[in-house]
Amino acid sequence: MPSSSASSGYYHWTTVAIIASLAAATGGVVVIASAIASRRRLRLRRRDDEHDDDDDDDGDGTRNDRVGVGGTTTKVVEITLPEWADETSAHDGFSDMYARRYESDEEMMSLAIRISEHNVTMGTGGPFGACIFERKDGGHCELISVGMNRVVPLRNSTLHGEMVAIQLAQARLNTFTLSGVDGIGGDDNNVGVGRKFELFTSCEPCAMCLGGTLWSGVSRLVCAATKHDAQSIGFDEGPVSEGSYEHLENAGVEVRRNVMRDEAAGVLRRYGEIGLIYNRCPSGVSASGG
């Protein structure tokens, strides 16, 4: 298991880690978002005053309204991994994924594709998988987080595989950026100078996830299936062009595409025959992929 510097106070990152806190005043309403996370769960809160109740966690991964101190309403959004992918309960060939050393792009992409396929088999989301690895001295990689499409089960359009993996990696490392470039993130960057993280995804990112990749701080993006493979079964990847990848590369993110494309596209094709293409537009193109 990779090391982490995210221990803090009596909370430890493996159990509960407060990963972010921000406040903004808009129209007289104060919005505070905070996250409490384990590797498998990220909770985002919106509340309309400073009262809070940290005990109201039913752990079901669903969006809830809860009544806080003084009768205020707390909105809670949770991101959870399916049981088969959770570190504490992983099975079906995933139990050793955090303990392994990964030596090649193909090994790492194989994991992302297996996640995409198993997510469909188990009925825990759409046919997209993603992983974030840390590149270690000596060239091998270690797994930091996994993600898979959780849009329908968790009723959240932002939970594409890449976004889940990015958020859980940042929760684990207690940082808003995975960039180890000196000067990025300032005192709030807990990653440390020189560390490098790479995002592997079973399908080229949609417009949202390309943006998420850019802001995540990863130093490398590796993709399997293409946006055309996703669009061929009805998913819309949004406004993505070759210029999108050029933008990433100009920002210092190395991009490699078409790694094990055929295997990943096969998962998409099988899903297209049996699966739910959500948010399908009247034109026949769905509103979201990833």
Ligand SMILES: [Zn+2]
């Ligand atoms: Zn996406």
